[in-house]
Structure formats: structure tokens, C-alpha cells
Amino acid sequence: MSLKVEQTELANGIHKVSLVGPLDIAGAGQAEKPLAEIAGAKDKVIIEMTGVTFLASVGIRILVMTARTISRRHGRLVLFGVSNEARRVLRSTGIDDIIPTVISEAEAVAECHK
Amino acid sequence: MTVAHKIELAGHLDEMARLNDWLDRLTRASEVDPQLALDLKLCINEAITNMISYGFSHVAEPQLSVEVSWSDRCARAVIEDNGEYFDFRSCADPPKPKDLESVRIGGFGIPLIKARASKIEYERVSDGNRLKLICRL
Numbered sequence: 001m002s003l004k005v006e007q008t009e010l011a012n013g014i015h016k017v018s019l020v021g022p023l024d025i026a027g028a029g030q031a032e033k034p035l036a037e038i039a040g041a042k043d044k045v046i047i048e049m050t051g052v053t054f055l056a057s058v059g060i061r062i063l064v065m066t067a068r069t070i071s072r073r074h075g076r077l078v079l080f081g082v083s084n085e086a087r088r089v090l091r092s093t094g095i096d097d098i099i100p101t102v103i104s105e106a107e108a109v110a111e112c113h114k
Numbered sequence: 115m116t117v118a119h120k121i122e123l124a125g126h127l128d129e130m131a132r133l134n135d136w137l138d139r140l141t142r143a144s145e146v147d148p149q150l151a152l153d154l155k156l157c158i159n160e161a162i163t164n165m166i167s168y169g170f171s172h173v174a175e176p177q178l179s180v181e182v183s184w185s186d187r188c189a190r191a192v193i194e195d196n197g198e199y200f201d202f203r204s205c206a207d208p209p210k211p212k213d214l215e216s217v218r219i220g221g222f223g224i225p226l227i228k229a230r231a232s233k234i235e236y237e238r239v240s241d242g243n244r245l246k247l248i249c250r251l
Contacts, residue, residue, distance in 0.1 A: 022134065024130060024131075024134055024159060025127055025130045025159070025163055026130060026131045026134075054134075054152070054155065054156075056156060056159045056160065056163070056223075056226075057160055057163070057220075057222035057223040057226055058163065058223075060222050061219055061220055061222065064214070064217055064219060065219060067214055068214045068215070068217075068219075071214045071215075085149075085152055089156070089226065092225065092226055092229040092230075093211075093222045093225060093226065094210040094211045095211065095217075095222075097210070097211065098211050098212070098213055098214050098217060099214070
């Protein structure tokens with residue numbers, strides 16, 4: 001199963017990315033290029049994780065690289081819709097302390113504007 | 115009765131998709147607890163990704179096998195390879211990240227195994243490594 005990266009431009013300059021599929025080593029490979037392009041061009045990015053069926057460390061690595069690139073341009077990356085399982089992975093590594101993680105899209109948009 | 119299932123893999127990262135398809139099929143065909151299956155899948159993924167990335171640099175034909183089995187509240191994996199000595203149990207955990215600038219990119223895999231596996235056993239065998247991972251509910 002492969003990972004899909006879907007992108008939507010929302011109002012107020014928010015760029016929404018939906019990841020659908022496993023964020024394992026194959027999925028991370030598929031997400032790396034589009035996320036790098038987004039990180040290089042967009043300042044306010046929200047990533048919907050609802051469709052992420054599996055999150056491995058290589059997926060965390062991609063999320064951290066994306067968030068760091070955006071942060072260096074004084075932008076913001078927010079995750080939302082994270083499954084309980086993916087949340088456990090983020091918590092185990094402490095990543096949920098450095099990448100804002102909220103429940104809903106509305107919260108993600110609000111967090112992005114902070 | 116516990117039934118064990120085994121797959122053999124070439125030691126390169128392209129094989130991870132085949133491994134995960136196999137694990138997902140086994141999980142769907144069994145009555146294993148979904149959380150237990152996910153814990154074991156994560157541990158196997160992290161262990162093998164580490165091994166392929168760092169443990170085969172001097173091996174002409176890197177190979178691995180994974181054997182999994184589960185019972186009511188316990189899932190087990192035995193991973194064998196023909197790679198260089200690699201016992202990650204002695205690796206220090208990275209510090210908890212403080213911010214995006216200081217966080218180390220990578221190094222998350224071994225802490226995830228330690229967090230999910232109830233027991234980790236390692237032995238160096240004649241020409242490789244044998245890693246046993248046990249996850250419990």
C-alpha cells in the first residue's frame with residue numbers, strides 16, 4: 001500500500017496536507033519530496049493525519065524536517081487528526097512537545113495563526 | 115497452540131514493503147489484538163530498518179528472516195540476519211527534544227522498540243545476529 005499526499009489551499013493562507021496510507025519507509029519516501037517542496041514554499045501548514053495507518057520513526061523524521069524548515073522561515077506546522085496509535089509514537093519520542101498536535105482542523109487553523 | 119510464520123528477505127530497504135504486506139495479511143487472518151499486532155510491527159520495522167541501514171556495509175549478500183507468532187496477550191518476533199555485530203540494547207537513548215532546532219533528525223527507532231517491547235533478547239550467532247522481541251498487552 002502506498003502513501004498519498006493530498007494538498008488543499010484553504011482561506012487565510014493556510015496550506016492543508018492530508019497524508020493517507022502508511023508512513024513507513026516506503027511511505028516516507030513518497031512523502032519526502034512533496035513535503036520538502038511545501039516546506040520551502042508555505043509558511044502556514046496543517047497536516048491531516050487521520051488517514052495515516054502506520055507511523056514509524058522514518059515518518060517522524062520527515063515530519064520533523066518539514067516542521068524545522070517551515071519554522072526557520074518563521075512559519076508554523078501543525079498536525080491534526082492523529083490516531084491514538086500515531087499519538088503514542090509521537091509521545092514516545094517527545095515529538096508532540098515540539099510539533100503542535102491538535103484534534104480538529106479548526107483547532108489546527110487557529111494554532112497556525114498564533 | 116501457537117503457530118509461527120516466517121519470511122525471508124534480502125537486506126535492502128525495498129524489501130520493507132513486502133515485509134509489511136506480509137505482516138498486515140497475517141494480522142488480518144488472525145485474531146491477534148490489533149494493538150499487539152501494531153506494537154510488534156513497529157518493533158520489527160525499526161529493528162530491520164536499523165539493521166539494513168547500518169549493519170550490512172561489509173556483507174556481500176545481506177539477508178534476514180523474520181519469524182512471528184502470537185498467543186492471547188503476547189506477540190513474538192525472531193529476527194535473524196547475516197550482518198555485523200549489532201546489539202542496540204546498549205545504545206543510549208537520545209535526550210528528549212526541547213525544540214525543533216535542537217532535535218536530532220533520526221535516532222527515534224531504538225527508543226520506540228524499547229518503549230513497545232516488553233522483552234528484548236539478543237545473541238550473536240555464528241555468522242550474524244539473532245534478535246528476539248516480545249510484546250505484551
